[in-house]
Amino acid sequence: DTKQLFRFSSLEVRKHSKFRFRRSGSVSRTHGGGRQWVTTPNQDRCLTLHAHRNCFMPAVSLQNDLQDATGVRVSTQTVRRRLHEVGLRTRRPAVRVPLSRAHKLARLQWATEHHRWIMNQWGTVLFTDESRFCVNFLDRRRRVWHRPGERNLPQNVKHVRIGGSSVMVWGGISMCGRTELVIIENGSLTGQRYRDEILRSVVRLYAGAMWPDCVLMDDNAGPHRARRVTEYLVEEGISRLEWPARSPDLNPIEHIWEQLQSRVQWTALLEEWQAIPQQNIQNLISSMH
Structure with missing residues (x-):
């Protein structure tokens, strides 16, 4: 039974490899599309720029501002995920006395x-x-x-x-x-x-x-x-x-x-x-x- 299962799996792999080669000219696997992003790259850049200019603004405010500017409604988790992807995370600010x-x-x-x-x-x-x-x-x-x-x-x-x-x-x-x-x-x-x-x-x-x-x-x-x-x-x-x-x-x-x-x-x-x-x-x- 194990040998038959292995032959069947190998056959399926060769079958899918032929189909992949005919479609793309390569047998290497491509990443699946997954769920389509709600925001476009331009909208992501807009969000990042807005977070830079208003660095003390919470995610819910960034979410509302993005919707007002682009008409796209996303969750606060999506806002955090997009900012995390460019290295922006919320941290406690430094506190200092202004010095001349x-x-x-x-x-x-x-x-x-x-x-x-x-x-x-x-x-x-x-x-x-x-x-x-x-x-x-x-x-x-x-x-x-x-x-x-x-x-x-x-x-x-x-x-x-x-x-x-x-x-x-x-x-x-x-x-x-x-x-x-x-x-x-x-x-x-x-x-x-x-x-x-x-x-x-x-x-x-x-x-x-x-x-x-x-x-x-x-x-x-x-x-x-x-x-x-x-x-x-x-x-x-x-x-x-x-x-x-x-x-x-x-x-x-x-x-x-x-x-x-x-x-x-x-x-x-x-x-x-x-x-x-x-x-x-x-x-x-x-x-x-």
Whole structure:
């Protein structure tokens, strides 16, 4: 039975090969036509161009725009498939602070001056910052269509604002440990509040207990550069680390805020701050070079 089945199969193959040769002049198999595409190559190019120009537009909006422009109605899955074929996929956009030429030069100069610092020098720095945490944790991050390697192109970058109820906190990290987490309540942070509630109540005690030559890193926010704040730091003998404008990405505590945001619940904010491993802080400060 097996031999007869094999002969029958071979006969069918030769039969179809003869028919194929007569029809196309070749015995090689051709790909089947399959289901015919709803869109034409020109319409596909139109869709790709529209996604490039409106890279933050979701697939359903691209679907509607394609129908308005060409009269062709396709599914959102077809839209995604066509864009995937040309390498476009939705990814989370990069978020950055807009920098002028002067900002870039200042950042480069700062990096040049500090890239040879050894760990003993970075170990004396207390990195501080404020951050706002969203209470309802609404994720409003949008997706952007781009090819691999195009994440940081200007048209693919988006600034994300935190909406809804939130709480402002202040904290500091160093190679030796971390300060307590200060919740800033009852209004915004002013120069006087920064001096009284943070520098006098937290930084002075922390620096005095940890090491005598503490260097304070705070950014160029208005409350940090108030005259009364500068005068207080001079009185206490606490030196500052000069900081280039618009450079939050250079501060390792920004990564700690990100870790805290990913782990936190509203009722556990203080506990999660203490739960972040000190090794994570040391690794981030060790990477400053």
